[in-house]
Amino acid sequence: MTATTPTKRATTEDDITAEVLRRYEGTPDPRVKQIMQSLTKHIHAFIKEVGLTEKEWFHAIDFLTRTGQMCDERRQEFILLSDTTGVSMLVDLISNKKPIGATESTVFGPFHRDGAPERELGTNMAEGEERGEPCIITGTVTGLDGKPISGAKLDTWQADPGGFYDSQRPELDHMHMRGIYTTGADGKYTIVTTRPVHYQIPSDGPVGEMLRATKRHSWRPAHVHFVVSAEGYEPVTTHIFDSIDPDLNGDAVFGVKDSLICEFRSHTQPSAESQKLGVKTPFSATEFNFVLAPAKK
């Protein structure tokens, strides 16, 4: 065996970490350098702390590979993984600090789709849906000063009464339970839909394996998604939650914030509004006012 040269190379666990950190020293962008060095330190610390075995490493490689391969234009398994590990909510808390009084944000989730249809105020984004209880959501979009914002966009999406998003139903060839509503001059909006239901996040992929291996449930409390935006304001990505949902304290993706919980009132008699909107009885109704912070300079 012809071997050994006088040079010294990484031979211990800590040598390797030091050498990897050193390799990032020449990174031109200081933020990229900071992120890569911090990530290296923390990922290496995790591996050392648990003494990760080669077999476990192979499992992780396979898990991450399959997570990426499950993603397509209808499914984002990496966002689901981020959501179920609390990463999304942590980034939300750090990244989306809002001034007092502004509507709080929550997870974006894996089910948003670009290009949802623009809908007139008061129209039904659950059109054609025979299941579920009709529901009217109304409110005003204002600035921190309480002044209504005209022309604010509410990009709205929701699981259907069976607990599935349109993107989870391969037989659907059109968008369903989605719409972009635009506030009028008074900042008000009216959305007709079905009352949101709690549902299980998709468990037929790597995230489902993780939840089963750790005996975690996969329920999300009933909610409607919104991205509310308007020129000159900071957009907010958020949900409204149904206050009677039993899973409010156990959301599989840790998304619940107290300020986003709404009372959905049940109506067994028609109201003037439900008659005007053509909404059948019984129905439920709730109100939520979005307050946008000014755009960052």
Added chain:
Amino acid sequence: MTATTPTKRATTEDDITAEVLRRYEGTPDPRVKQIMQSLTKHIHAFIKEVGLTEKEWFHAIDFLTRTGQMCDERRQEFILLSDTTGVSMLVDLISNKKPIGATESTVFGPFHRDGAPERELGTNMAEGEERGEPCIITGTVTGLDGKPISGAKLDTWQADPGGFYDSQRPELDHMHMRGIYTTGADGKYTIVTTRPVHYQIPSDGPVGEMLRATKRHSWRPAHVHFVVSAEGYEPVTTHIFDSIDPDLNGDAVFGVKDSLICEFRSHTQPSAESQKLGVKTPFSATEFNFVLAPAKK
């Protein structure tokens, strides 16, 4: 706005981490529980330390998704990511602690393929290759006691003289520069190939983006890959490296260990062995003895 219930939910960055850790409390397998809780702590600590923004998070989701989607039966971009971030070598150091005297291991890498052809001792795994310098690699596989191991398998693979593995050449319909050699009764092996060359790891995917963004080079010093295995012994995944390679101290995947560096001697005259094997002059030759540790009980 109808809001707030008396329940208390995660409202700070540390609340979220505590709640995620709590969700893993019911994990039946203590090892899975340990890994998930440690991973949560370290990933959350990283995100808090750098104050990861939503935009950076989206970039990470997209990066990981594309890394998974680049993987197929010929390419494993997640292993490449693990290799280039020092994770693979760290796991190797932790997982493959060998007794003194046993051949050291190094990274597996992304280019191994199952089902390489079984080759007779002394045959050329670079057959048909017109480029590169012919090379003879010989040695013995023994136990820690120095006794030769008969029937040991050497699963061997290598980049071609142009610096590419067969799996990187879509026009190739057969395996090239690979073979499984089996030691005889004397534990000896003889492999004919070409002298390994240094090469750049694939940079047309997310890993290449990372290397460019951090101004890291993508060179690996010249090496030949081996997985050496025999019944009753612990297999070893390793390389041998060419001692004259200028990149021995800067391997893009941190794989070099001193004990794996070999002198490849240049021969300008035929030797008895090169004549017997039909190897053209000039050629190079090296010798490496593999020492296997006994199988773990």
